[in-house]
Amino acid sequence: MLPMLIAFAAAFGLLIGSFLNVVAYRLPAGTSVAAGRSECPSCHHQIRAYDNVPVLSWLLLRGRCRDCAAPISRRYPLVEAVTAVLWALVAAIADSTAQAVLGIVMVTALVPITLIDLDHRRIPNAITLPTAIAAIAVGTALDPSGQVERLIAGAAAFAFLLVPAIVRPDGMGMGDVKLAGVLGLCLGAPVAVGILVALVVGSVAGAVIAARKGVAGARRTTIPFGPYLALGGVVALVAGQPLIDAYVKTF
Structure with missing residues (x-):
């Protein structure tokens, strides 16, 4: 049963990944993510339904538009595949319906x-x-006994990054602060592991940039922190609670 559930989650994740490509492209441009067919950015021909099958269409078309042969970024099938893997991962490790959703x-x-x-x-x-909003609604409906912990975790994660955002607004944006709060609402206590991972990986990345460009060059380099929080969130989802349990048993 579990293998079938994982396969179903991966297949549905592929479809959702295709939509997330649209969100990532249109939302910053201020255009509707729901209305309008996808089109080639080079020749503006609408993409046919049979050319819009996640990953497979890109492979069959060899990464090029059917109409103008312009290259199609590898990012599109990669995002679809990554989303499928993430959905399958959640299905594989979730211990309850609430944790899965x-x-x-x-x-x-x-x-x-x-x-x-x-x-x-x-x-x-x-x-x-x-x-x-979705995290609060899902948590309240499916796991009301754990909702207080998740609300506290969300508030704590938000507050933890709010301080550096106020002190150094050029280094930490409010978007990062809000994202940390969202992670807490979804993860509960394991969000602490996620933030720790984000800070460690971000610090390592900063050190690498400093080694390449020098300290002055590194200070002029803008590094988005959201991807590190996203990585931390996935790590916390997979291993956050076991790591917390191991730490508590040790100390």
């Missing part, structure tokens, strides 16, 4: 958030706010 809500939001933050250095409220 909250995990799906979280990883689905993290994909476009990561793409938009990498491209535009911002995390839209249009994603974080609905995700926060």
Whole structure:
């Protein structure tokens, strides 16, 4: 039964990944993510339904538009595949319906958030706010006994990053602060592991940039923190609670 559930989650994740590509492209441009057919950005021909099958169509077309032969970015099938893997991962590790749905809500939001933050250095409220509302609704409906913990975790994660955002607004944006709160609402206590992972990986990345460009060059380099929080969120989803349990048993 579990293998079938994982396969179903992966297949549905492929479809959702295709939509998330649209969200990441259209939302920053201020265009509707629901209305209008997808089109080739080079020749503006509408993409046919049979050319819009996640991953498979890109492979069959060899990464080029059917009409003008312009190259189609590898990012599109990659995003679809990553979303499928994330959905399958949630299905494989979830211990309850609430954890599964909250995990799906979280990883689905993290994909476009990561793409938009990498491209535009911002995390839209249009994603974080609905995700926060969905997380609260799902948690209250499916796991009311654990909702207080998740609300506290969301508030604590928000407050933890709010301080550096106030002290150094050029280094930490409010979008990152809100995203941390959303992670807490989805993960509960394991969000602490997620933030720790994000800070460690972000620090390592900063050190690498400093080694290449020098300290002055590194200070002038803008590094989006959203992708590190997204990575931390996935790590916390997979291993956050076991790590917390191991730490508590040790100390």
